[in-house]
Amino acid sequence: MSVRDEPITTDDGRRTLAPPARRRLQILARQQFGAYAVLRVADPHGPPPRPGQFAMLAAAESWGGGAGERPFLPRAFSVLRARPGELEFLLEDVGPGTHRLAELDVGDWLWVLSPLGIGFAEPAEELAGRRALLVGGGVGIAPLAILQDELTASGAHATALLGFRDGIHAAGAALLRDARIATNDGSFGHEGLVTDLLIAELDADDHAVVYACGPPPMLEAIRIVCAERDIPAQLALESGMACGYGACFGCVVPTKDGYIRLCVDGPVIDADQIESALIPGTGH
């Protein structure tokens, strides 16, 4: 692909199709935000993702095959931010996959399959005069950054409410603009849960749409709050994935209509599609 083709979108504009070939992309920058690392990669030919879409990432070296043991499968990451010809990903070193990725530095290479899944609905039609509340927890703040970029560019105001376990994680809040912060230990911002901030916002003005991503207990609390107040909410869920494109049937989550594969029917879903955001096997 020498020329960037016009991206093809489906699913009501919520999915930009991915080229089926993995792209070998070079890391341009690596920046630490407390407990998190941001990798910025050059992606000169990749179609730009919708906010909420994700990529399957693997280090080009020492990943699967050969003498490598784990990691073996690529890992799914929401796109943190997209600029022309560049993608950014947010990672926290919590397991063998993220540990290997966190070792990488400028000049190293990644295998990237992207963009995948269904992203957030287009803000203009979704908001219809409501204000956007972006609620994130931990590394789950990633897709809210690219969404905030889009909302801001379209002239909408997007209030970011972000929750972290402690101060070193709260450094990630710098990735969004004007974020209000809650920490479990009170070391930064409000001491308590990000849902406390959400409830306060909704008490003040509930003419809103909620966009959320974070650990399952946080998403479940948000789902309940929004259902009680009849506030539309889109949730970016997580589930262990082997492939990212519907091949393995491994990432199913239960919905009111049975199991869906989160990689092709998500990861962003409407909160009223599910009975619970507490998906078995996720959130740890």
Add this chain to the structure above:
Amino acid sequence: MSAVDHLPAADLPTDFCGIRLAHPIVNGSGTFDAIAARRAFGEAIVEQFPFAAFVSKTVTVEPRQGNPPPRLWELPGGLMNSIGLPNKGLSGYMAHDLPELAGLPVPLIVNVMGFTRDEVAKLVSAFAERDEVAALELNVSCPNVETGLIMGADPTETARLLERVRPLTRKPLIVKLTPNATDPGAVAEAAEAAGADALSLINTIRGMALDPRTGEPWLGGRTGGVSGAAVRAVALAQVADVAQRVSLPLVAMGGVQRGLDADDLLRAGATLVAVGTESFRDPLAGARIAQELARMRANPA
């Protein structure tokens, strides 16, 4: 860089049970969903279809939702899955999947499974009359609910199944052997004697992982099937053994990641090689492996 982008299709013409294929690389059943891949990648995946034939996911008579999550567990050099054969059932497959799969640029092999011989017979009969279907693969890695035996773990059960369904179709019948048997070679001989046209192996190897926090089985289905590089040596040994004991064409699979791995299985006696878990890591793995194989054949070391 996109070294694997727009690969020319490998030119290694292969005959399999009278079906002409462009090369010997296919997919393992249940490891590639061409319909979902089209949602993710659009027509590009059809235009660059990575396999020389498409083997669809197991179809059962009744729809199945599959096993509760979690369904996956990564292993050193592999993967364990407990998916549970979710599918739309025979009528759903005929109405929704078959028309779309018939549009692929390669022959279609349909994998079927029944919990009784009558169920398998119903499935085989239904596909026997469909011109879109080039061949049928029988998944025998399930219990016969009438006898409690895993059909494919027992030579007599396997022979009785073949005797029941062989008269129902002239299409090639491939029996997918399970490695979870005392002697897969004996099952292979029984399948050959009872009229199978080909055999495929290996299916996943039964395994278990415990949730480190609870000590309980991690997978929703409690046990799962191990695949990937970790099973490659087991696959090669079983393929070599079965190849010695039958004269049927074999579809060999198990941990194939490179042209070299495919070549090993072909040398051991296989006619086709299937790629499974590697497609999870790289959607175009099949095309890449076929290309690597073609390069090895063109320039033997």
